[in-house]
């Protein structure tokens with residue numbers, strides 16, 4: 001069967017299990033969009049307001065659905081608008097297929113209208129990228145891209161398709177297989193066994209890799225077997241139910257007190273699917289002072305990258321943990337677990353009535369199901385969600401961990417909502433972050449996506465201001481926004497609805513009655529501009545310098 | 554301890570691969586002292602030799618990061634004692650009034666070849682270990698160097714175990730152990 005390049009693309013996307021793509025049309029992808037039009041029944045296309053939003057939507061879709069997200073953009077400005085979204089997916093190891101159009105092959109390299117070398121631009125933020133110069137390469141490149149995005153450590157792959165290739169015809173097989181074979185390394189477990197057998201104060205540190213490998217159950221079992229508490233990286237936050245007694249929550253700069261203290265007192269850390277980001281570790285020397293580290297990761301380059309002298313175990317987390325579980329005896333470690341539960345008490349906040357961020361999040365949670373997808377933007381509100389939202393199920397959190405992308409949230413919420421078949425989705429955002437990509441409200445409205453937007457409006461760029469407060473002697477350079485944006489009116493202008501609240505009682509009232517189910521709804525919560533995120537370990541610091549806030553409980 | 558080390562690589566012989574590898578070194582802050590590249594016996598693949606310097610941490614990371622690249626089929630460190638390393642030098646030397654006796658003697662001593670000869674200068678071709686090439690250059694300085702052109706190192710392991718083979722000959726869609734990729 002001979003097909004055009006554009007037809008091959010659509011057929012291949014469907015063959016690889018794609019049901020929805022996000023994107024924005026333009027001259028260099030007209031042929032693809034024409035095919036999408038003809039195939040609308042087989043492949044849903046959602047047009048975003050901006051390619052960055054589309055990329056974040058595909059990213060959110062991938063995180064929720066456990067499938068690669070697909071985003072399409074035209075050449076030149078369309079392609080460059082994807083860059084932040086691709087980098088975001090790269091740093092969080094999210095499988096993403098970015099498809100860009102380009103000028104016709106004979107026009108490449110001539111600075112033609114809307115030509116950019118997107119393969120060159122994105123080279124350092126993708127697992128791999130391709131430019132397809134011959135239509136007969138297209139089928140195998142797409143197959144390869146899907147295999148690459150999902151195998152080993154996941155990540156974004158970009159395919160640049162010149163317009164002439166979209167138009168050209170060739171034979172289409174429809175059953176191309178991937179050539180890609182990720183390097184296999186035999187995991188060495190002996191040293192790890194020995195270290196685990198002899199430890200007395202074990203601590204399990206688990207990251208996004210646990211979720212990618214579907215190893216949540218194995219981590220739980222390991223924790224039970226060793227009586228080991230679990231600390232989570234931001235990306236790993238949903239791996240273990242919040243209600244599990246030995247789950248200490250997030251660790252790191254804004255991690256929970258118990259999580260950080262237990263880590264610093266442990267004699268063994270079993271780190272699974274984490275990359276030891278500087279935000280998670282702080283001062284590296286202090287971080288590993290007392291403990292042996294067993295690091296389990298599928299990406300060999302992560303082993304020893306940030307933490308020196310560790311016991312390296314390279315491979316699939318689920319398989320490795322299963323093998324460990326087969327042989328490890330049960331341990332009680334009673335003293336250790338007793339101290340853990342003591343430390344955990346310090347994390348309980350007592351005041352439940354005032355209109356504080358923690359209470360706002362708690363109140364919203366009452367109206368959410370355990371599988372409700374929650375997205376965040378970046379800033380204080382993000383950290384508050386990490387600290388106060390009791391996640392129970394994997395793949396229910398969409399947040400920008402590695403890149404810290406303000407403006408990620410709304411796009412991601414759209415993708416997450418679509419991936420969960422239009423179920424109610426919550427976005428926690430700040431006035432600064434929301435201002436970056438709020439045009440995606442238009443998308444959520446047109447797609448009738450029930451996204452509850454909780455806008456924590458403190459009138460400032462809170463997180464930056466917090467640093468200025470603590471480390472720059474309150475010189476609030478450019479963080480007091482002084483804007484007069486009427487967010488509720490704005491939501492209405494986009495065809496959504498919303499309201500403003502300034503008490504828990506009012507918030508509860510709105511959540512009980514006023515939320516529409518066929519589109520986004522914005523609740524602006526006016527919060528104190530001086531509210532801070534605590535605990536905080538200053539950048540590069542250690543648990544010794546942990547600040548608990550106000551009276552330092 | 555910072556030391557020079559040589560990486561041998563088999564990569565896809567494709568447009569843009571050099572850029573990806575150089576980009577990786579740049580992004581991670583590793584330096585490249587020299588890089589040479591050429592097609593292998595199988596035109597689908599090229600072999601690169603990259604010389605750089607760094608401690609054991611950088612050496613390990615370089616190899617692991619390189620091995621992650623899609624276009625890299627295999628990357629290993631070639632240890633000094635178990636490998637030979639050769640550079641290539643084209644050098645244009647002045648001929649002075651006294652004739653060229655000293656120069657040709659030197660070239661002969663290094664087993665070099667004279668490629669071009671005229672009234673003013675001689676172009677010679679010398680190959681050998683980087684140290685030997687350096688020694689030749691040092692010795693010819695007094696004779697007067699017009700210009701020179703020096704390749705990066707080419708290196709091969711002398712140990713059969715470290716032979717860089719193209720590990721890509723698995724069947725379509727299969728890992729080396731025969732399991733399915735998809």
Ligand SMILES: Cc1ncc(C[n+]2csc(CCOP(=O)(O)OP(=O)(O)O)c2C)c(N)n1
Nearest residue numbers: 379380381404406430431432433461462463
């Ligand atoms: C695109 C982008 N630009 C700048 C920053 C730096 N930054 C980090 S947090 C923050 C403030 C966020 O303010 P807001 O969204 O209002 O949230 P808040 O901290 O007030 O909760 C800024 C500017 C960033 N993370 N991303």
